[in-house]
Amino acid sequence: MNWNDSPEQARFRTAVREVINTRLPLRYKLAAESGGPGERAWENDRKSADPAARQAAVEWHAALSEKGWVAPHWPKEHGGGGMSAMEQFVLNQELATAGAPAVGGSGVGLLGPTLILHGNEDQRKKYLPPILAGEATWAQGYSEPGAGSDLASLQTRATRDGDDFILNGQKIWTSAAHTADAIFALVRTDPTAPKHRGISFLLIDDIRAPGISIRPLVDLNGRHYFNEVFFEDVRVPAANLVGEENRGWYVAMTLLDFERSNIGGAIGAKRTLKRLLKVVAGDAVLRERLTHSVLRHEIAQRYIEAEVMYQFSMRISSMQNRGQLPNDEASMAKLFNSELSQRVAQTAMQVMGLRGQVTEDDGEASFGRHYLGMVPATIRGGTSEVQRNVIATRGAGLPRG
Missing domain, CATH: 1.10.540 (Butyryl-Coa Dehydrogenase, subunit A; domain 1)
Incomplete structure (x- = not known):
């Protein structure tokens, strides 16, 4: 093509x-x-x-x-x-x-499209301009300790009290909460309803409001990007409800049809491989190791797989350009990309050998950091198991197990 x-x-x-x-x-x-x-x-x-x-x-x-x-x-x-x-x-x-x-972070990628589609005019006028101007960044309050892949099982409660909701509960793996200005969250407003119902979408204007505490989650690289966020009797105006009360699940799941080809995954894999080969080219010991090594074939295979990922991305973009909505195709791309990123990281570490464990902040150390950073790749953004279920049921038409 x-x-x-x-x-x-x-x-x-x-x-x-x-x-x-x-x-x-x-x-x-x-x-x-x-x-x-x-x-x-x-x-x-x-x-x-x-x-x-x-x-x-x-x-x-x-x-x-x-x-x-x-x-x-x-x-x-x-x-x-x-x-x-x-x-x-x-x-x-x-x-x-x-x-x-x-x-722009999650404000540009997630909240903006949600408000454009489901928010009222007052909410759009209040929140969209600061997001575009880079004056306000938003964290995403979705996952909880007992509600990750099964997000509809979330338990953070929002109880109506006059013109306010009172929030109590916990969110986890909240990206950049410590640098964000505000947070949007899915909360349970009707605990008696089936789990996909009784959920509402709320905007918390100030992530440092009374009753909100943020605790860092340090990753395998020793970096702080994820957080736990706790809500203890936090008051949120009812005017900050996006869409209908108890219909927040449908608000959160129906974003605008924006570009979702994951081209960054294909490009990122190629960039990592090019950096690896640059290091090898400048090191006689590594060149000698690869001369008659099966790792040469491993690197070639990773390049081929990166090109396959690129084709996934092009297919999805071409579908969207024709007005089609990728569904199982997007899950295939996500699944392939997350597992490819782990294979690329593994290959790089095999090439570097013990030197891949260097922790100083230099070019070689980046491969060790990259390897550790890819450990959760098949979990975040929808686990590989969830993606395979989507492909099986929506793509192949198999019955739900």
């Missing part, structure tokens, strides 16, 4: 590359070269104690904002880019290739 750019796409790709080449802060370019956490960099830098980090976040947000690329999937009437699926694909492909971080 011909995946070449159309003339319009080629012009847009050139424009994106120009912005990246001229406006991407050096901080992010260097992080990309060393395998740093580019996708999380903007959120971390936005409230960093380091003035240079904060300045980089401001400059990069401004560069994307000037082009209308902060929220490419939002309609133009709400301040977004109003881009087609293929335009979003090109933008995300070029950002991923450069290791450039996205901006």
Whole structure:
């Protein structure tokens, strides 16, 4: 199949590359070269104690904002880019290739589309502009200790008290809660209803309001990105209810049809492999190890798999560009990508040998950090087991077990 750019796409790709080449802060370019956490960099830098980090976040947000690329999937009437699926694909492909971080976090990716589709006019006027301006970032309060893959089993309670809801409960694995300004959450408002019913979608304007406590969850790399969030008698105005009370599950599950090809996964795998080969090329010992090693075939296989992932991404984008909604196709791409990321990390560690355990912050150490970072890849964003169930039931038409 011909995946070449159309003339319009080629012009847009050139424009994106120009912005990246001229406006991407050096901080992010260097992080990309060393395998740093580019996708999380903007959120971390936005409230960093380091003035240079904060300045980089401001400059990069401004560069994307000037082009209308902060929220490419939002309609133009709400301040977004109003881009087609293929335009979003090109933008995300070029950002991923450069290791450039996205901006806006969950506010842009999740809350904005939810408010555009289900919020009222007052909510859209109040919350959308600060998200686009980078003035307010939002954390996502979905998962709980007993409600991860089975999210509908959540138990955080919101009890109506006059014009307020009173929240009590706990959320876990809350990304960037410690740097966020606010949090949106799914809460149970009718404990007697079936589990998919009786859930509501609430906006908590201030994540540091009385009764909210945030506790860090440090990952295998010693990094703090995830958190536990506890609610103890937290008052939330009833006006912050998005959609109908007790219908929050359907609010959360019906986002706008924005680009979801996961092109970053294919690009990320290739970038990791290229960094690995660059290290090998500059080291005589590693070159000798690979000369007659089965690892040469492992690396070649990973490259092939990365190309397969790229084809998954192109297929999904082409479907969306035709107005189709990928379902089991998106699950196949997510499943393949998460398991590919683990295989790439494993191959890199086999090539590096004991040197992969180096913890200093240099180019070689990034492979060890990458390996540890990929451990939860088949869990986050929907476990591999859940994805296989979706593929079986919606794709292959098999009965539910």
